[in-house]
Amino acid sequence: xxxxxxxxxxxxxxxxxxxxxxxxxxxxxxxxxxxxxxxxxxxxxxxxxxxxxxxxxxxxxxxxxxxxxxxxxxxxxxxxxxxxxxxxxxxxxxxxxxxxxxxxxxxxxxxxxxxxxxxxxxxxxxxxxxxxxxxxxxxxxxxxxxxxxxxxxxxxxxxxxxxxxxxxxxxxxxxxxxxxxxxxxxxxxxxxxxxxxxxxxxxxxxxxxxxxxxxxxxxxxxxxxxxxxxxxxxxxxxxxxxxxxxxxxxxxxxxxxxxxxxxxxxxxxxxxxxxxxxxxxxxxxxxxxxxxxxxxxxxxxxxxxxxxxxxxxxxxxxxxxx
Amino acid sequence: xxxxxxxxxxxxxxxxxxxxxxxxxxxxxxxxxxxxxxxxxxxxxxxxxxxxxxxxxxxxxxxxxxxxxxxxxxxxxxxxxxxxxxxxxxxxxxxxxxxxxxxxxxxxxxxxxxxxxxxxxxxxxxxxxxxxxxxxxxxxxxxxxxxxxxxxxxxxxxxxxxxxxxxxxxxxxxxxxxxxxxxxxxxxxxxxxxxxxxxxxxxxxxxxxxxxxxxxxxxxxxxxxxxxxxxxxxxxxxxxxxxxxxxxxxxxxxxxx
Ligand SMILES: Cc1cc2nc3c(=O)[nH]c(=O)nc-3n(C[C@H](O)[C@H](O)[C@H](O)COP(=O)(O)OP(=O)(O)OC[C@H]3O[C@@H](n4cnc5c(N)ncnc54)[C@H](O)[C@@H]3O)c2cc1C
Ligand SMILES: Nc1ncnc2c1ncn2[C@@H]1O[C@H](COP(=O)(O)O)[C@@H](O)[C@H]1O
Numbered sequence: 001x002x003x004x005x006x007x008x009x010x011x012x013x014x015x016x017x018x019x020x021x022x023x024x025x026x027x028x029x030x031x032x033x034x035x036x037x038x039x040x041x042x043x044x045x046x047x048x049x050x051x052x053x054x055x056x057x058x059x060x061x062x063x064x065x066x067x068x069x070x071x072x073x074x075x076x077x078x079x080x081x082x083x084x085x086x087x088x089x090x091x092x093x094x095x096x097x098x099x100x101x102x103x104x105x106x107x108x109x110x111x112x113x114x115x116x117x118x119x120x121x122x123x124x125x126x127x128x129x130x131x132x133x134x135x136x137x138x139x140x141x142x143x144x145x146x147x148x149x150x151x152x153x154x155x156x157x158x159x160x161x162x163x164x165x166x167x168x169x170x171x172x173x174x175x176x177x178x179x180x181x182x183x184x185x186x187x188x189x190x191x192x193x194x195x196x197x198x199x200x201x202x203x204x205x206x207x208x209x210x211x212x213x214x215x216x217x218x219x220x221x222x223x224x225x226x227x228x229x230x231x232x233x234x235x236x237x238x239x240x241x242x243x244x245x246x247x248x249x250x251x252x253x254x255x256x257x258x259x260x261x262x263x264x265x266x267x268x269x270x271x272x273x274x275x276x277x278x279x280x281x282x283x284x285x286x287x288x289x290x291x292x293x294x295x296x297x298x299x300x301x302x303x304x305x306x307x308x309x310x311x312x313x314x315x316x317x318x319x320x321x322x
Numbered sequence: 323x324x325x326x327x328x329x330x331x332x333x334x335x336x337x338x339x340x341x342x343x344x345x346x347x348x349x350x351x352x353x354x355x356x357x358x359x360x361x362x363x364x365x366x367x368x369x370x371x372x373x374x375x376x377x378x379x380x381x382x383x384x385x386x387x388x389x390x391x392x393x394x395x396x397x398x399x400x401x402x403x404x405x406x407x408x409x410x411x412x413x414x415x416x417x418x419x420x421x422x423x424x425x426x427x428x429x430x431x432x433x434x435x436x437x438x439x440x441x442x443x444x445x446x447x448x449x450x451x452x453x454x455x456x457x458x459x460x461x462x463x464x465x466x467x468x469x470x471x472x473x474x475x476x477x478x479x480x481x482x483x484x485x486x487x488x489x490x491x492x493x494x495x496x497x498x499x500x501x502x503x504x505x506x507x508x509x510x511x512x513x514x515x516x517x518x519x520x521x522x523x524x525x526x527x528x529x530x531x532x533x534x535x536x537x538x539x540x541x542x543x544x545x546x547x548x549x550x551x552x553x554x555x556x557x558x559x560x561x562x563x564x565x566x567x568x569x570x571x572x573x574x575x576x577x578x579x
């Protein structure tokens with residue numbers, strides 16, 4: 001059993017699913033599970049953390065924590081870590097978690113295993129594996145020296161357990177000493193899209209060069225919306241201006257591991273595979289039977305995407321309506 | 323301005339990764355090495371800043387074994403003025419590398435701004451920038467795809483999830499880690515490639531920058547290649563039949579929808 005500290009992440013007053021993955025995994029392993037909840041006006045979120053198995057929620061509130069601040073987060077978390085001396089500190093490998101965890105590691109003078117895709121608790125430590133060379137291989141991370149074990153875990157890698165309304169956590173108020181800040185988040189400019197982010201979505205529908213225009217991506221969006229999925233793209237589609245770079249999946253884009261990845265009109269270049277090969281189920285839709293994408297597809301559909309994608313959208317709609 | 327860029331040399335994106343004999347790492351034989359793609363953006367941003375501020379210099383720094391000097395030459399050919407190579411072991415971790423880079427920066431007379439990539443495409447760790455900034459004692463903004471330069475501060479557009487941005491203001495000196503979209507990196511011209519070959523690369527050893535074995539905090543071991551995938555199921559028929567069968571399979575077999 002380990003004493004585990006998980007850094008909760010929230011946006012727009014809602015906790016992230018990836019936080020529940022971490023809390024659930026720690027609790028399921030029988031650990032003493034602590035959560036750090038930083039922000040302003042966030043105390044109410046502690047209840048939900050309890051239902052996923054958190055034992056204690058340490059709530060640090062300060063105006064300087066209202067928007068994510070790398071320096072303020074690092075200062076508060078370093079103080080908290082010194083107070084409760086956890087064996088393990090975990091955060092999600094999100095734009096937030098990946099940003100502050102290296103700084104925290106430095107403050108605590110320990111190493112950090114970032115972007116891990118497996119996590120096991122062993123004694124008071126952890127065993128983690130992470131992709132290297134953009135998923136062309138994986139490696140286990142050995143922590144050298146003493147001190148807490150720090151890791152960031154890729155979203156969707158662990159899966160979310162079922163909350164238990166009967167469970168609750170103890171809330172503890174923590175003083176938030178943010179220190180002198182040299183940088184400051186002025187504002188968060190919202191994205192125009194209501195769709196989930198490619199790195200967080202449980203389902204990703206991606207389109208490639210074969211889409212031929214930004215406008216044609218509407219059929220990909222149609223399928224994505226029925227499935228509650230994110231829209232991804234190959235680099236060829238991004239370079240052609242069909243999609244913004246933030247949707248690019250691959251070695252120089254996002255690395256995703258959803259439960260379902262549907263590749264439409266994507267050939268399956270090595271750099272694209274690097275970004276999606278850890279997806280649990282892969283569907284390839286391509287007119288060329290010899291396209292390399294079929295080598296990693298669980299389901300291969302040799303077909304014109306313009307014919308089949310609208311049909312899929314209709315058929316999934318029927319299932320969703322049941 | 324005294325502008326610095328941290329660059330890493332990584333295997334080309336086309337590389338087929340093979341493991342070494344005892345799976346303690348990869349087989350580096352025959353690998354073609356390149357400047358990590360996000361670091362090209364960092365170099366480009368440094369050069370553009372220099373071009374806007376007469377009298378500035380851009381110094382490129384890389385930590386690694388001797389092979390990385392080749393990547394340094396690429397950055398020099400793009401237009402960097404000076405170069406520093408800190409010689410550290412092949413398998414140095416992010417902490418060791420960052421302490422070495424910060425140590426080299428601390429030896430410089432004045433550092434106004436440091437650019438790096440959002441992540442290196444070999445380890446994809448996204449740690450080194452923040453660690454360098456911590457060791458040096460300066461703020462750091464990561465995943466930046468837009469910068470407004472002020473007299474003693476910067477306003478950075480930082481990409482977060484869901485297509486949203488954080489607008490982050492930071493004092494200088496600061497480290498900025500570049501994301502695609504920040505700029506379009508230039509190609510090195512032939513004359514610049516020739517000139518870059520003759521430029522001096524200042525060499526530093528681990529001991530010169532205060533790093534030692536104890537600064538290694540993690541180690542990668544037991545490398546594995548992704549397990550070969552069992553042949554997938556081909557779904558035949560006309561599009562309507564294919565669609566029906568795929569929906570059924572995803573719903574009933576894979577249970578993902
Ligand atoms: C340094 C570097 C980094 C890179 N990083 C990335 C990265 O991060 N992500 C990435 O994706 N790529 C990346 N690439 C690019 C990569 O090498 C490929 O060029 C790219 O992935 C190809 O995109 P695509 O599959 O959409 O296009 P193509 O390779 O042109 O494939 C289009 C596919 O669509 C099929 N098709 C055509 N019409 C139809 C139709 N009507 N219905 C169904 N199928 C159809 C074709 O058979 C073909 O297989 C990188 C390259 C380099 C050099
Ligand atoms: N050994 C190194 N030498 C110089 N810069 C580095 C080195 N390692 C990482 N960097 C810089 O830090 C960024 C992030 O790297 P990483 O933490 O490995 O993902 C890279 O894009 C480089 O700009």
